[in-house]
Amino acid sequence: MTEPPPAPKLPVSLAANPKLSSWIRFSTEGHVTISPGKVEIGQGIVTALAQIAADELDVDIGRVQLVRASTAASPNEGVTSGSLSVQQSGRAIRQVCAEVRQIFLGVASDRLGVGIEALDVKDGTISGPGNIRTSYWELAEEVSLERDAIPGAIPKPSAQRVLAGSSVQRVDIPDKVFAHPRFIHDSALPGTLHGRVLRPELYGAKLVALREDAARGIAGFVNIVRDGNFVGVVSETEHSALTTLGALRKGAAWSSGETLPDEDGLAEWLKAQPVESTLIDRKTASRANEKTRTIRRQYTRPYIAHASIAPSCAMAQWTQDRVRVWTHSQGVYLLRTDLALVLNLPIENITVEHLEGAGCYGHNAADDVALDAVLLAKAAGGRPVRVQWSREDEMSHGPFGAAMAIEVEADLDAHGEILDWRHSIWSNGHAARPGRAALPALLAGTELANPFPRTISANPPQANGGGGDRNSIPLYDFPAWQIESHRLLTMPIRTSALRTLGAQGNIFAIESFLDELAAERGEDPVALRLRHLRDERARDVIRSVARRANWKPQKQSGTGYGIGFGRYKNTGAYCAVIAEIEGAQDISVRRLTIAVDVGEAINPDGVINQIEGGAIQATSWVLKERVRFDRQRITSNTWTGYPILRFSEVPDVDVELIQRPECDSVGAGEAAHGPVTAAIANAVFDALGVRVRNLPITRDSLIASMELTA
Amino acid sequence: MPHVRFRLNGVETDVEADPDRSLLDILRGDLHMTGPHFGCGVNECGACNVMVDDHAVASCDTPLWSVAGKEIVTPEGLGTAGRPHPLQRAFIAEQALQCGYCVSGILMSAAALLKRNPKPTAAEVKAALDRNLCRCGSHNRMVRAVLRAAAELEAP
Ligand code: FES
Numbered sequence: 022m023t024e025p026p027p028a029p030k031l032p033v034s035l036a037a038n039p040k041l042s043s044w045i046r047f048s049t050e051g052h053v054t055i056s057p058g059k060v061e062i063g064q065g066i067v068t069a070l071a072q073i074a075a076d077e078l079d080v081d082i083g084r085v086q087l088v089r090a091s092t093a094a095s096p097n098e099g100v101t102s103g104s105l106s107v108q109q110s111g112r113a114i115r116q117v118c119a120e121v122r123q124i125f126l127g128v129a130s131d132r133l134g135v136g137i138e139a140l141d142v143k144d145g146t147i148s149g150p151g152n153i154r155t156s157y158w159e160l161a162e163e164v165s166l167e168r169d170a171i172p173g174a175i176p177k178p179s180a181q182r183v184l185a186g187s188s189v190q191r192v193d194i195p196d197k198v199f200a201h202p203r204f205i206h207d208s209a210l211p212g213t214l215h216g217r218v219l220r221p222e223l224y225g226a227k228l229v230a231l232r233e234d235a236a237r238g239i240a241g242f243v244n245i246v247r248d249g250n251f252v253g254v255v256s257e258t259e260h261s262a263l264t265t266l267g268a269l270r271k272g273a274a275w276s277s278g279e280t281l282p283d284e285d286g287l288a289e290w291l292k293a294q295p296v297e298s299t300l301i302d303r304k305t306a307s308r309a310n311e312k313t314r315t316i317r318r319q320y321t322r323p324y325i326a327h328a329s330i331a332p333s334c335a336m337a338q339w340t341q342d343r344v345r346v347w348t349h350s351q352g353v354y355l356l357r358t359d360l361a362l363v364l365n366l367p368i369e370n371i372t373v374e375h376l377e378g379a380g381c382y383g384h385n386a387a388d389d390v391a392l393d394a395v396l397l398a399k400a401a402g403g404r405p406v407r408v409q410w411s412r413e414d415e416m417s418h419g420p421f422g423a424a425m426a427i428e429v430e431a432d433l434d435a436h437g438e439i440l441d442w443r444h445s446i447w448s449n450g451h452a453a454r455p456g457r458a459a460l461p462a463l464l465a466g467t468e469l470a471n472p473f474p475r476t477i478s479a480n481p482p483q484a485n486g487g488g489g490d491r492n493s494i495p496l497y498d499f500p501a502w503q504i505e506s507h508r509l510l511t512m513p514i515r516t517s518a519l520r521t522l523g524a525q526g527n528i529f530a531i532e533s534f535l536d537e538l539a540a541e542r543g544e545d546p547v548a549l550r551l552r553h554l555r556d557e558r559a560r561d562v563i564r565s566v567a568r569r570a571n572w573k574p575q576k577q578s579g580t581g582y583g584i585g586f587g588r589y590k591n592t593g594a595y596c597a598v599i600a601e602i603e604g605a606q607d608i609s610v611r612r613l614t615i616a617v618d619v620g621e622a623i624n625p626d627g628v629i630n631q632i633e634g635g636a637i638q639a640t641s642w643v644l645k646e647r648v649r650f651d652r653q654r655i656t657s658n659t660w661t662g663y664p665i666l667r668f669s670e671v672p673d674v675d676v677e678l679i680q681r682p683e684c685d686s687v688g689a690g691e692a693a694h695g696p697v698t699a700a701i702a703n704a705v706f707d708a709l710g711v712r713v714r715n716l717p718i719t720r721d722s723l724i725a726s727m728e729l730t731a
Numbered sequence: 732m733p734h735v736r737f738r739l740n741g742v743e744t745d746v747e748a749d750p751d752r753s754l755l756d757i758l759r760g761d762l763h764m765t766g767p768h769f770g771c772g773v774n775e776c777g778a779c780n781v782m783v784d785d786h787a788v789a790s791c792d793t794p795l796w797s798v799a800g801k802e803i804v805t806p807e808g809l810g811t812a813g814r815p816h817p818l819q820r821a822f823i824a825e826q827a828l829q830c831g832y833c834v835s836g837i838l839m840s841a842a843a844l845l846k847r848n849p850k851p852t853a854a855e856v857k858a859a860l861d862r863n864l865c866r867c868g869s870h871n872r873m874v875r876a877v878l879r880a881a882a883e884l885e886a887p
């Protein structure tokens with residue numbers, strides 16, 4: 022008996038927003054407008070989506086226009102994160118276009134009097150036998166898309182797609198190269214005023230007194246807004262806003278702040294906090310009696326800053342009790358939800374529109390500055406107010422990626438084979454995005470006279486890839502394991518989603534530990550991994566990278582090679598990395614060879630670009646980055662205090678893309694971070710015989726690890 | 732307020748403003764040129780770079796008075812979509828950016844490099860761009876783009 026085929030289902034984003042017209046419109050002039058709910062954050066999403074639409078509709082890509090997300094019109098696709106843009110938006114748009122194409126063909130068939138199967142579409146022109154023809158554009162007014170998508174339309178098989186799989190040039194790049202205003206930072210509205218917010222230097226300090234007279238006397242002064250600890254200025258010009266802010270700062274007296282942890286004892290501190298413990302996964306086997314010994318190691322990573330190259334920026338404008346907000350937030354609907362909570366307004370009164378910002382790499386201050394702008398714009402007499410954070414505030418008041426302490430323990434048999442594996446994580450939650458909880462998660466909300474409590478970061482559920490536990494379940498076939506996650510219930514340092522959430526830390530721990538075991542056994546680390554992997558796609562990226570890097574190259578003194586592997590979220594992109602490093606006191610990464618499998622790569626060069634970028638950013642995390650603080654304040658609030666990798670320090674990055682047109686597309690933006698981290702640490706061990714278990718790998722941490730080894 | 736005169740992208744320009752204000756603030760705030768970007772305000776990131784007499788400088792750290800009589804080029808003055816500078820063509824050809832916020836400053840550093848050294852090596856390009864930060868990790872593509880532009884400039 023054969024099972025009936027499962028009933029067709031709509032892709033998630035489309036099921037949540039079924040109205041076809043919310044995704045797509047045709048103009049009589051020959052354009053098709055696509056309206057995704059996901060936003061451009063430098064990952065090239067608008068281009069990939071245009072490719073998908075053009076392919077499915079059979080129109081030239083030049084006819085496809087993408088509109089920016091807005092709560093006024095766009096489908097609600099939640100947040101642009103987790104490398105899900107192509108996966109979610111792309112699948113929905115492909116499905117919408119497949120159905121819409123059928124709808125048009127149906128109408129054309131009636132009009133032309135021939136069956137649908139006799140019709141063909143070329144660049145939007147629908148033609149049939151004997152030179153009969155019409156087009157999307159001709160039928161645009163006749164065909165109503167004010168209807169819900171119906172499951173069942175079948176998109177083209179991958180072999181019939183022309184653009185998917187080809188490296189179409191990104192549509193946003195010319196504007197950026199010719200300095201056409203495209204960023205929110207550069208988009209002035211007529212009559213714009215400028216706002217700045219005064220934030221305390223000491224973490225959590227309260228405003229005790231404020232003298233305003235000097236500030237009020239400055240040319241261009243418009244207003245001061247004060248509500249509890251929230252204080253900001255509105256001025257005619259940016260220059261005046263900054264000068265006024267300076268005067269206000271001089272007139273402000275603050276209480277002492279909250280105590281921060283000791284930055285040199287982070288692991289101990291993390292493990293001493295009250296936590297919520299979750300058993301992430303357990304696998305049992307009954308060979309415990311063969312156990313001859315147990316090895317335990319601890320790995321840590323520090324707090325890491327998003328450190329966008331552009332300080333966060335937003336604009337807002339009130340008209341009576343309605344407000345319009347322009348933001349580079351990753352989720353316009355989610356931000357709207359939180360704004361409504363803070364303002365105590367119905368959501369219909371708030372419109373949130375996306376404008377591009379610089380790369381954000383997760384939940385940075387984009388949403389916070391939007392609330393700042395909304396609060397300051399209340400005092401602007403209906404004029405728009407633009408607020409931009411300072412570099413210092415961006416690097417100290419925005420959320421950080423959470424510090425992690427990870428213990429890995431393995432029971433080994435007499436041959437050094439793994440019998441049981443235990444992995445425990447201590448970390449703050451990795452997500453406190455707006456729009457998800459009953460209370461708002463926006464900074465200024467905690468500063469008001471009637472403050473909202475600070476949101477303690479949570480972890481997304483395992484089904485969404487998890488948070489601190491992301492990538493903590495081994496992909497290897499160990500006979501038994503137990504994975505536990507301990508999420509802190511205190512949060513003196515604000516954390517939220519940073520690229521990969523916990524995956525970078527967990528992959529660093531797993532892949533370092535495996536390397537330690539391989540070294541103990543005297544086994545080649547590539548062979549050891551292959552021996553424990555059953556998934557052919559996983560084995561493929563490892564074999565490919567090994568081939569490409571000529572694993573294992575002859576070692577010269579002062580150089581080393583290491584491998585790292587991961588499948589992002591255990592469900593996304595496969596990525597294997599071989600790092601070549603050199604150095605003794607200061608490590609430099611010379612080359613990263615990478616093999617990656619994202620399923621069907623819609624835009625291969627776009628995928629490679631993201632992998633390269635992720636690899637270089639991860640190298641920066643590993644060699645340089647650590648949020649610094651004393652017991653009262655974040656001290657790494659400049660580029661000098663928080664250095665990132667520079668041009669002269671960047672490794673060569675060589676990427677091999679394994680195309681699998683038959684597999685669903687998954688995102689590439691976060692695939693490289695974990696494997697690169699582990700590969701570098703393993704290469705350091707190969708070069709120096711020193712195992713660095715505490716990131717970042719700096720001269721200091723090398724010396725500390727050497728002392729431990731000695 | 733005193734007047735300060737300079738040439739901006741080839742055009743005689745006269746600004747009446749406090750001469751201690753930064754060139755970045757004047758360009759963006761008074762002259763509405765959004766090519767130079769604010770990144771840090773203290774000469775640590777290069778997002779605001781412009782060329783002053785063929786040298787790349789951080790406009791956030793350049794007071795207005797110091798550019799009196801000088802020749803200033805901003806990203807807007809480098810080339811246009813119709814008549815692109817070889818660097819702009821090369822950055823498109825190499826798809827040499829992700830978010831692109833850092834690019835305007837990087838184009839300025841690169842343009843200044845090619846003026847003084849039309850045939851740079853990869854190491855020289857990296858050295859010339861070393862004060863420009865890019866958080867997206869587009870460095871290698873940018874270096875390739877600058878080398879490509881240099882090759883194009885050299886070709887007859
Ligand atoms: S804004 Fe001028 S160097 Fe950063």
Ligand code: FES
Pocket residue numbers: 063330379380828829830831832833834864865866867868869
């Ligand atoms: S491309 Fe985003 S900072 Fe350079």
